[in-house]
Structures are given as C-alpha cells and as structure tokens.
Amino acid sequence: MKEMLKKLVAQNSAQDNSYIELRYHKRQSNSFMAQRGRVDVANHSLVEGVGVRAMIDGAWGFAATARVDETSILRAIEQARHNALTIVAGRGKKVAHLQKGKMAVVDWTGPGFAELLAMPIADKLGAVINFERQLAKSSKALHTARCRYNELLEEKIIVTSDGAAASARIALPEFSMSAIAEKDGERATSSRGAGVSGGWTCLYNHPALDNMVEETARTAVDLLSAKHPEGGKKTVILAPAVVGLLCHEAIGHTVEADFVKTGSVAQGKIGTSVASKLVTMADTGCETIAGYAVGNIPFDDEGVETETTTIIKDGVLVSYLHNRESAAEFGVAPTGNARAWLFNDEPLIRMRNTFLQPGTSKLTDMISEIDDGYLVEGAGSGQADSNGEFMFGTGYVWQIKDGKKTELLREATLSGIAFDVLQTVDAVSSEFRWDLGTGYCGKGQPAKVDAGGPYIRCKMNVGGRQG
C-alpha cells in the first residue's frame, strides 16, 4: 500500500507543483459491554479508506474514498484537487506555505499490537463478562454492575509530496467498570477505568485498575450516605486525573493555534506569566514517563514526527500547539499536533498527552497544610471556553479539615478561569500518573488523548447547593 501511495503522490504532485497528502487508515475495533448479567454490546467493526488533501495555489481540497484500489484513490485525488481549485478564487488570504518539520520516514509498530491482534476474541469478551459478575457479587447493596471493554487497532500510512512516507500500527485498549448502589430509594454511582497505548497485560497493570472491583463497589456504597460539598471558592488538592483534565480542557484548548488565531485568551500571551512558577506543562506524542499514554503517536496526520512541546515553563507561556499551516503563519516549527479521527476526516490541531510536570511536594504534606478544603478525585467530563473559563465534573471529593482527610462527599463540579487558577498553585507533588486514557476529546471529530500529572494544590470554585 505504501508503495502505491508513493507512486500516486509522485505522479499527481509533479504536474503543477501542488501539495498532495495521502493517508491510508484501517481501524479494527471490538466493543463489549456487560451489565446486569447480560451482554448488551458485542460488536466487531472494520473500517478502511484513504483520505486525500491537496493544496493548490494556497487553497485546500479534501476528498476520501473507502475503496482502496488505485483507480478509486486516483479519483479521490482528482476530486480533492478539483475542490481546492473551486475555492482558490474566493480566498482573500492564501496559505503561504506549509512549515517543514521533521517529516517521518519510518515503519513503526507500537507495543501490544501483535498481542491484541493475536488474542482470541472469546478471551476478551469472557473477561468482561467475568468482571461484571465479580462486581455484581461484591456487595448486596449494588443495583447494577456494568463493565465495558473497547479496543482500537489502528494501521496508518502517510505519504506526502514533501517527504513523509511512514506507517504506524497502534493498539489502544480501554476498560471501565461502574456500579450503582441502592439503599432506601437512594442511589449512588461509582466508576473506575483505564486506557493505554499497549496490550492486554499493560492495560490491566494500569494503576487506576488496582483493586478495581473492590474499590468500585465500596465507593458506590459509601457515597450512598455521603453529603454534597459546600459551594464556593475553596482550597483544593486535585488528583492526577483532575489535573490532566485541567491541563487538557482549561489550558490545552486555548493554546491550540487555530483557537489562538480566532482570539482565544492565550492570544498574544507568549512570553508572559500565566501561572505560578511551580507550573510546567507540556503536550507530548512520545511520552516516556510511563510509556503507555494513549496519545503516543510516532508522527501526526500530516506526517510530522512528534516530540514533547512545552507549553508553560516555570509559569511562563512558551508555545502554542501547531499544525504545519499554523506553524508557518506563526514562524515556528510544527509541533506534530495535526490529527484526524478517520480517513474521511481532515486533520485538525489536537492534543496528544497533556500533562503537568511533577514537583517536589508530598501529598501527605500538602493535605496537612490545609485547614478547610477538598481533595478532588476521579475526573468526569469537562469543557473549556475561549476566555479560559472551564468546568469539569469529579467523581467524588474528600473533605479536608484541620490538615486531615476526613469525610467522603458526593461529586462536585469545579470551575474557574484557567490562568487565574494556575496562578494560585502553591504545591505540586512528586507523585505522577497518566489517568485519562479512557477519554475522547471532541472538537468536531473525536480524538484519543491522554492527560495526567501530579497532585496540585490551588484555589477554585466548587459548585454546590445554596441553603
């Protein structure tokens, strides 16, 4: 396939010096869900096709075909070129050029790919059924036990007319379980989950899945009698999953160069202090801290090799996240952040693994220094805004009183203005964890991303009830 794509790119870019990018993508996925003793989802999916981008005279055209023979791909190339020509006259400002990055020339197979591909489907589905049974039996107070497993086996080949010719095979399994406990008509929910870039063994060794059956059941039961947290501005310690959500939602989106160009709150702030000096934050496509973060990709969907992009260094904003077009416009190197969900999606500027660097504090010390506050565990969903205002949900929180972790409280919603909150960070722990591997970022298309970090202490709004 790669040789055919190389030949087609060479034939079709030479005629008028246009830019051509061909991206073959095959995705096999298996999805299983068991709950209440039955199997609700047992699905196998296979999707493949080739996406074509053409840039002619500063205008982009895109087309895609699900038929991967030479004739069909040629037709898609012709269509993409035609589309570019259709809009070229209407563009006031043309794309000047694409910034040249380190264009990938590699054939890469990620960890766990062969293991997952070879593993019998019966074993995977069987594990989901068994975990659901274990969870259901773990407490008489449970009304519902539910387990999900999903795996994506990705195969990509990218060839561009300016030098990229690379392939990658990536395995992305994820597992989650949730429980609903019930007593006297009151119900409470708890969940655990993890996703990795790796194989079956790697997935179930993820620290978030330690004692997952017992922890999931116990938390759901304990939350039955838990109170709601009190609303207002509070001193909080955020756990790694919540720190990851903060990095992704509240900062990461505002530094995506397309949002910056539109006028996000990060526009014009390069070189300025946006956070406490304890804060160093990055986005990486090749993390080595744990080696299994879900956003690990050897090259992006423009064929640019990925690396680690430091966004905030010691509290100062130092970089945005770029594709090749925005990098040219900003006069910097591309950061390898162009990503497309499927072959028929055009690449957008997206995050990969976004994280805060660990610091030197110990979690126990951070707790002992708080008179009245919360330890926030378990990230839920989150959203951020162009003005830096963010919101995210949490699974549950622990009350901290007089330096001690005391009472378990129900879920809370946290909000604030991102850069304002980061200025209040006064402690960063040495403990670190990737913890959003089951997450999908939504920005017109889904993207598998990861995020994490240490524990941090800061001040932010906690949503609660008014009396």
Next chain:
Amino acid sequence: MKSDTKFGMKSGNKAGPTNQQTGDTAAALRKTAGEMQTLAHEILEHGIKKGADRIKVGTSGSITRRLVVENKEVSLANSLEDQKFSLLVHKDQKKGSATTNIVRAESIRKGVEDALALASFSVADPALNMPDSSVAPKAVALDFMFDERTADTTLAEIQELMGQALARATKDKRVAIDKFEMSVSTSFHALYNSLGVAQSELQTMIGWSFFGMGVDGDAVSGFDYDSGFAWKTGDTAARLMETAESFAAKVTANLHPRKANSYKGLVVFSPRAVEELLTGFMLYHASGSAVMDGKSRWQDEVGKAVVSPVITLRDQPHNPAFAGVTTFDGDGMPTRDHVLFDSGKLCMHLHDCYSAKRCKTTSNHMSGGPFGMSLAPGGSLLADLLRSRREILLVDRFSGNTDAIKGDFSGVAKSSRLYVDGKDSGAVTETMIAGNFFEFAKKIEAASLETEAVGGSFTSPWLLVDGISVTGG
C-alpha cells in the same frame, strides 16, 4: 481581526471533476443503494445458512459536499462518499454484531461470521427478538425529505451562500468566527431482516453551523454556537441568514460579563437549557431501557402526574421542522406521532422491541427515538417571566455534570444573563447552578408564549423554574 471576506465563484465549477448533470447525485446514490440492497439480501441468506436464527442488515450511504470557513476564509472544500453495512445476528438467544464500510460480498460475509462468533461467546437472553413484516409494514415515504435539485447543489453554490451569511454575521466587527461550516448531503439508509422487514429512505439536507465568540479589544467572550438546516435549496438562504444574525447576537451579548450573586430560587431556562436540563432527565426516566433495568423512578407512573402541569411534550417524527425525522425506527417499525407527557402526566414508556419484550408489553416504535420533540408553549410573556424575582438568572446553556439516575446536576451557566427588575443587566461569568431534577420538575411555574427551535431537533418555550441553586463567582 482578519481582513474582510472576499468570496468569488469560479464559473462552471461543479461538485465533481466531471461535468455534472441534474440528477447525477441522486442517480449515483440510488445505484449504490440498489447494489447494497442486493448484497443485503444475499447476506440475509448467508447468515441463516451459517446458523443464525435471525439476522438484521442495515445499509447506509451518503454523498456530501462541505465547505469550512475559518477566520473568515474558506479553509477547506470537502467531498465525501460514504457507505456502511451493519449486521446483527441472533443465535440460540445470544447476539453479536459487526459493522464495516467495505462494500464487498466477502468482507460482509466475514462480518456475519464475526458476529456469529461473538454471539457464541455471549450470554443467552430470551428477550432478544426482531419484528416481522406483519408488525413492521413498509413505511410511507415523506415527500419533503428528498429533492433532486438540492442533491445537485454544488460547492460553488454553497460558497456563494456562505459568503452572504458570513458578511451578515460579521457586520458587527466584534464577531469572531472560529468555524463556519455548510454542507449538502444526500443520503439513504435501509434496514432488512430475515423475517421480511424491508425499509428504506432517501433524503437531502443542507446544514450549517457557526462556532465562535465575541472579541472586543482585550475582552473575549465565551464560545457560542448556532446551527440550522433546510430540506431544499430554495428554503436555505433565508434560514441561513436568520442563523447568522442569531449567532452574532449571541456572541456579542456574551461580552463583558459580570459576576452574579448567589441565591436559591427562581431561574428562567431558555429553550437550549430546557433541552439540556429538563428533557434529558424526562426521557431517561421514561425510556424503556431504564424501566426494564429498574433504573427509572417512573416505573409504575404511566398515567400519573410526574412533572409540572405546565409540561406537554410531543414526539413528531414526520414534522419537517425537525432534522431527525424518519419513517422507521431502528427495529424497522414505522414511526408515528406520540404525546409523551400531557399536562405533566407521563403518557407512555418509550419502548423498542427489546425493552418491550423484557417489560412484557409492545414496542411503541421508539428504537433510536424520540425523533423530533416539541414542548408546548404556555400563556406568559417571556418578559413577565423575567420579572418574577428582583434579580433572576436567565440560564441559556448548561455546561456540567448530570446524574440521570439521581436527578442531580451541577455546572456552569453559560451564555447566561442576569435580569434585575425585569431589565437585562448583562452576561454573567463564573456562575454555577445546581439542583435536582425531581425537586424542580414539579416546580416549573410557567412557560412562555414564545418558542424557539434548538438545533433542528427540539422546539421549546422558556420556562420559569424554582428550587435552583445559583453560586456566583
């Protein structure tokens, strides 16, 4: 801000690389649909031969032309052709499924075998069933859903319309558009099963969406969005301009927000907030799946008052006002109008064939539904609702967490405004709302006379709701 838009049109440009004739798009899609139908029937036979007790085959395909505008410039012209097969098999009271976009007989036969293998490792479930053609007769087509001329709308025509809409939206220079997309899509979907059910439907649709914010000097508002659709080219321009103006008004109104005071009590929900905070909870607890799993609070409440008498909610799957209209549901049952809640009373649980069998009742053709909902207007003017409390929050959007089972919600009131003595005193920032659906659902005090469409799938009045916690920043 970027330079003003210059939209031109290259004469003679059509949607494809070859000269296009009227009817080309529809003809191409009909040909694909026909080929996939033939293949689907072969697959039904193959599945039964391979040992399936029942098999359902879904086919779909589309031809889409789409333009994307970023920062006032057309950034991408896109054309896509898409097809998909989805297969569901039942064997020995177990199920497995498979999907693929590879339209070749051998790939789809492999899909059947994969689905059968998954079924063999699954858990038996006596409630699995499929309808036959006696209960799922051929649905009657809705003429408004397809227009041959619209199917042939070219990228150049879309570009011309977008130029006009962009000029309208950015007349106020404070409007910053992150992304403005417009597409014309011609699509079909069909469903066949081994018990004789055969449904299909063809549609054209022009859709558009704006996403962006207000920028006034250093002040940046939160993101907002707006969207719309039309079934026919002729209806597009006027509706598109309405959306452009509505979007511009929203993002500029969000600029220079103030902090709100904390209180618990009355707030006004806009139609968008009604969709996010009211109907989501209502549909969850009315759903057949929640009822069959014992998760619904309304298990035995059909015919009883469960929400305020202000609430009457209908599902209208054949109403052209809604983009989600369809003539058949996910089981292949013909869709029909329903009153879901009548003056606060729950009229029915929403069942597909599976949940109906588990609950020992019959399907009301709601697999994948509801399809287009409208909440009945009330008798109050919106202006009067906004005078119900000296300081009252108008919640326009909700960004936060909801717990469908418990009814709890907590999150940020986005694009929301504070009214003091009935007068608009501006947008609010860092304002959170929290409450419980079951507590406020019976405290919905009034609905406005005015209604608004939300995203092509819902129309609603504004509602005056009590018992909401507002936490100012």
